[in-house]
Amino acid sequence: NAGVTQTPKFQVLKTGQSMTLQCAQDMNHNSMYWYRQDPGMGLRLIYYSASEGTTDKGEVPNGYNVSRLNKREFSLRLESAAPSQTSVYFCASSEVSLGPYNSPLHFGNGTRLTVT
């Protein structure tokens, strides 16, 4: 059972380049999320998709776009990478996203991105 799979695991970009981070889950979850993790800042939500066909901004959406391709897949795109986007990016999924928190997040193992 793979859970949440992220690709690539590592990436180095030059300032101004673009790339797409891929995420897929096999748990039939409705909701999917993209977080970034930086030292001293904890996990911060970039975008989420409460259900197939919907996406919404999180705490730090600037510089990013997302696509919920289908129920399984949720991608994150950096159109013009900046050094401030150097971070570890985590995709997560859960059964639901609203209401009493009885639906834990399941995380992938992250993509380590460096922008030079």
Next chain:
Amino acid sequence: QKEVEQDPGPLSVPEGAIVSLNCTYSNSAFQYFMWYRQYSRKGPELLMYTYSSGNKEDGRFTAQVDKSSKYISLFIRDSQPSDSATYLCAMSDGIQGAQKLVFGQGTRLTINP
């Protein structure tokens, strides 16, 4: 001021010690409190989940919530080297759920054999 504050450590203790990890928060609307464990180069995984105030025990782990003080704790008894990881607290209200889940910075813990 951050909504959730967590001492980043690092914290290093000998095997068998009792470990106490803590978070404070400012938002009185938080009702759901979680602890995630994150091994090096891996994603976080849910360890404990508590609703409102009180204690919850699961094996060697005990989660404690004091809403009057806006303070939560995770205790690890008989700590093992395999407990070495970063521990993240997280909190949410009962309405926005995971859409408004707030994480602490994480405490890096090392258990020395």
